[in-house]
Amino acid sequence: MQNSQKDFRKKLLGRQGEALTCKYLKKHGYKILKRNYTTPFGEADIVAESRDGYTCFVEVKTRETDAFGLPAEAVTREKQRRYRMIANFWCNALRREVPVRFDVASILEGEIEYFENAFI
Numbered sequence: 699m700q701n702s703q704k705d706f707r708k709k710l711l712g713r714q715g716e717a718l719t720c721k722y723l724k725k726h727g728y729k730i731l732k733r734n735y736t737t738p739f740g741e742a743d744i745v746a747e748s749r750d751g752y753t754c755f756v757e758v759k760t761r762e763t764d765a766f767g768l769p770a771e772a773v774t775r776e777k778q779r780r781y782r783m784i785a786n787f788w789c790n791a792l793r794r795e796v797p798v799r800f801d802v803a804s805i806l807e808g809e810i811e812y813f814e815n816a817f818i
Contacts, residue, residue: 715760716743719803722810728754739783744803752799753788755781757816760805770804770813778817 720730727749735742744756757777759769778800785798802816 711760711762712758715758715803715805718805718808718810719744719756719758719812722803722812723756735784735788737784737787739787740780742781742784745788748799751797753785753796754799754801754814755785755788756801756803757781758803758805762807764806768804769806770802770811770816773802773816781817 716733720733723730723744723746728746730744730746731753732745733743735745742755743758744754746754746756748754757773759772761769781800785800789795789798799815800817802813804811804813
């Protein structure tokens with residue numbers, strides 16, 4: 699039962715981070731297109747459209763402390779690879795190419811640091 703309580707706490711923290719990120723994005727003129735966009739390749743936390751027309755695939759990393767490193771440092775090469783496949787899936791579903799960007803929202807102790815073009 700202890701693990702399920704820990705998992706629930708992690709999910710709750712993640713959802714809070716995603717909500718904070720959506721609020722941040724809206725404040726900065728982004729339009730939220732999808733939350734928790736699920737594909738056969740994995741899930742993108744947020745898909746948003748920037749003011750300059752980019753479709754942004756946003757990975758949200760939330761931590762309560764930096765004891766295990768900064769949140770953004772947890773976006774591994776494998777996670778980046780999956781996000782590229784998710785973006786491909788999105789474009790294929792639209793049946794057209796759109797300009798895409800991969801961003802990371804790093805949330806530590808309730809404070810957001812947002813990285814545009816975090817990886818390619």
